[in-house]
Amino acid sequence: MTQVLFHKQKMNSPTDKEKIEKLRNLYNKFYSKVVVLKKRQLELLERAKKLVEEKKMREIRDRIKK
Amino acid sequence: MELPTNEEQEGINKRARKYCEEVSSAENSKEIRDETLKNVNEETAEVLDAGEQTTETAEKLGDNDSEGGEIIVETQKITDETEENRANTVDAIEGVGVETDISKIDADEIEGGMREDRQKYEDETAKINKEWEEKSEEDKKEEIEEYKEETEKDPRVMEVREKMEREKKTMGECVEELRKETKDIVKNRSLAMAAIQEQLNKGANFSELSGVDQIDQKEAKTALGEISRIANNRLTNEKLNYLLQFEDNLGDLLNEHKNRESTIENFEEIVKMIGDFEDRLREFEEMGEIEQQEAREEIKGLVGWLEEVYKKNPKLWKYLLGIGVVAGVLVLASIFGVPVSGLEGEIPFGWREAKIAGAGAAAIVSGGYLLFSKRMAGTRNDLKEGAKFLSGGLLGGAFMLAGYLFDEKRRDDFMKKASGVDFPGWYYSLAPKKEDSGK
Numbered sequence: 001m002t003q004v005l006f007h008k009q010k011m012n013s014p015t016d017k018e019k020i021e022k023l024r025n026l027y028n029k030f031y032s033k034v035v036v037l038k039k040r041q042l043e044l045l046e047r048a049k050k051l052v053e054e055k056k057m058r059e060i061r062d063r064i065k066k
Numbered sequence: 067m068e069l070p071t072n073e074e075q076e077g078i079n080k081r082a083r084k085y086c087e088e089v090s091s092a093e094n095s096k097e098i099r100d101e102t103l104k105n106v107n108e109e110t111a112e113v114l115d116a117g118e119q120t121t122e123t124a125e126k127l128g129d130n131d132s133e134g135g136e137i138i139v140e141t142q143k144i145t146d147e148t149e150e151n152r153a154n155t156v157d158a159i160e161g162v163g164v165e166t167d168i169s170k171i172d173a174d175e176i177e178g179g180m181r182e183d184r185q186k187y188e189d190e191t192a193k194i195n196k197e198w199e200e201k202s203e204e205d206k207k208e209e210i211e212e213y214k215e216e217t218e219k220d221p222r223v224m225e226v227r228e229k230m231e232r233e234k235k236t237m238g239e240c241v242e243e244l245r246k247e248t249k250d251i252v253k254n255r256s257l258a259m260a261a262i263q264e265q266l267n268k269g270a271n272f273s274e275l276s277g278v279d280q281i282d283q284k285e286a287k288t289a290l291g292e293i294s295r296i297a298n299n300r301l302t303n304e305k306l307n308y309l310l311q312f313e314d315n316l317g318d319l320l321n322e323h324k325n326r327e328s329t330i331e332n333f334e335e336i337v338k339m340i341g342d343f344e345d346r347l348r349e350f351e352e353m354g355e356i357e358q359q360e361a362r363e364e365i366k367g368l369v370g371w372l373e374e375v376y377k378k379n380p381k382l383w384k385y386l387l388g389i390g391v392v393a394g395v396l397v398l399a400s401i402f403g404v405p406v407s408g409l410e411g412e413i414p415f416g417w418r419e420a421k422i423a424g425a426g427a428a429a430i431v432s433g434g435y436l437l438f439s440k441r442m443a444g445t446r447n448d449l450k451e452g453a454k455f456l457s458g459g460l461l462g463g464a465f466m467l468a469g470y471l472f473d474e475k476r477r478d479d480f481m482k483k484a485s486g487v488d489f490p491g492w493y494y495s496l497a498p499k500k501e502d503s504g505k
Contacts, residue, residue: 027102030155041116048123
């Protein structure tokens with residue numbers, strides 16, 4: 001019901017539509033940037049984890065060698 | 067209730083879609099703004115959290131790790147960019163003036179519209195149902211068949227079917243491959259085990275070997291049984307195959323048990339061989355880390371067990387200790403032999419021979435202790451044991467030195483300094499008088 005009320009409100013207030021459109025555009029612009037940054041950050045995290053894991057294995061190997 | 071026809075369903079879907087679109091776009095700008103801000107903050111927080119995790123992880127690599135340093139710098143850049151992106155977006159969003167005005171809403175009108183929509187939908191559904199009910203059973207069946215046929219031809223259904231077929235085929239191939247592989251593994255494993263068992267049995271034939279007593283034979287057999295047990299229970303097929311590369315060496319080694327010394331050497335060779343085996347395992351680059359780790363654990367277990375065999379085999383050291391004690395007694399006897407034999411009032415007899423025998427025995431003992439202590443300490447990496455044997459060696463060395471120092475001239479010089487009397491005066495002054503001993 002609330003959504004329907006808003007539907008009516010939108011019809012009564014045409015300028016609001018433009019504002020909503022502007023907000024959507026802003027969010028899309030933000031999101032398109034943040035999604036790339038997030039991907040890069042997660043890749044770095046994976047790389048760091050892998051390096052730490054490799055270091056750990058190297059230490060185990062060295063201990064066994066000794 | 068029967069399903070609506072395709073056309074009817076399409077009509078219903080279209081109407082529903084339109085309705086949904088209208089309703090979903092019916093949000094006011096304030097709510098949209100709040101929701102947008104919330105999303106911006108959440109997305110930003112996710113990136114920043116990932117950044118913190120990355121930095122913490124990279125720091126574990128240590129200050130000297132260049133790659134870790136690069137990751138931290140890169141993470142900082144991403145963090146800065148993310149925060150900048152957030153700040154710019156929030157500023158822009160807050161710059162959009164929003165309003166929440168629900169005063170103009172006519173609830174009755176909305177409800178009336180909804181009621182109208184619903185009535186339309188119900189009417190249409192009732193009409194379709196009525197038409198369906200009026201149809202004869204044959205027509206109904208025919209329509210259902212047609213519907214089924216249409217469904218069969220539907221590209222979406224075809225696609226799903228094809229996908230299922232593909233998956234089924236892949237599954238079948240996988241199962242077949244797995245079955246074959248399992249069969250090979252079992253076959254290889256039993257072949258490998260048979261070969262190892264044969265070598266172990268050959269090596270276990272100690273009755274023909276000279277210089278090995280029953281106890282040693284029993285111990286050696288127990289040891290071989292233990293290898294067999296480990297091979298049976300703890301090594302996987304792949305590792306067994308690798309171990310088999312050393313099969314000939316293992317057989318040769320086990321057949322060379324000619325005496326105790328070589329037994330010890332052979333054990334060392336086995337330890338070395340296990341070390342080589344471990345090196346070979348490193349070639350298993352394609353093997354998973356977990357499996358490599360398991361293999362190393364098994365090798366460690368095997369080496370540990372061999373060390374236990376050393377510990378349980380102290381007889382050699384008992385022999386050497388016995389020799390040491392006898393040698394010590396000989397040296398002491400040689401030193402004190404002069405006054406003892408002097409009880410009879412004769413020139414010391416056997417002094418030279420006793421001295422040579424004592425020094426020789428001491429040299430053998432000390433040499434033996436030093437040699438074996440080094441070997442054992444090196445093999446077992448056990449400093450305590452090494453120190454113990456080294457102490458024995460030093461003791462033997464001290465005996466040897468004593469034997470060397472106490473030649474006749476040095477003895478006389480030493481005794482003259484000690485007693486102030488020339489030889490043989492010091493001897494007679496020290497030796498008990500004949501008449502005293504007769505008492």
